[in-house]
Amino acid sequence: QVQLVESGGGLVQAGGSLRLPCAAHERTFGGYAMGWFRQAPGKEREFVAAISRIGGGTSYADSVKGRFTVDRDSSQNTVFLQMESLDPEETGVYYCAAAPLSYRGCPLSAGTYDYWGQGTQVTVSS
DSSP: OOOOOOOOEEEETTTEEEEEEEEETTTTTOOOOEEEEEETSSSSEEEEEEEEETTTTTEEEETTTTEEEEEEEETTTEEEEOOOOOOGGOOEEEEEEEEEEOSOOOOOOOOOOOOOOEEEEEEEEE
């Protein structure tokens, strides 16, 4: 069982930035591809970004390319989502997730991920 804990959410003005950490309580953290998803009120959960288990590859939703960056620090067992130029439409709960151990690549589908954090609220004001 991989426990994931997101933090770093909060209220930010449109155009602002936030950096979300997701701490994994797992000794084999490096063996898991990690993803970020978000869910706005009344909408389905959507893919935001993913990073491969070794950290050599990343994938982004088209809507965040060039503004968001996903990276990981294996020494801290933490994956980060750096968000720039935030828009009010990006308000929602942001979740990190871990794919099955040793999964290759950057999974885009929520159904691929086995473990989820509790989420952190991000509110972008206009």
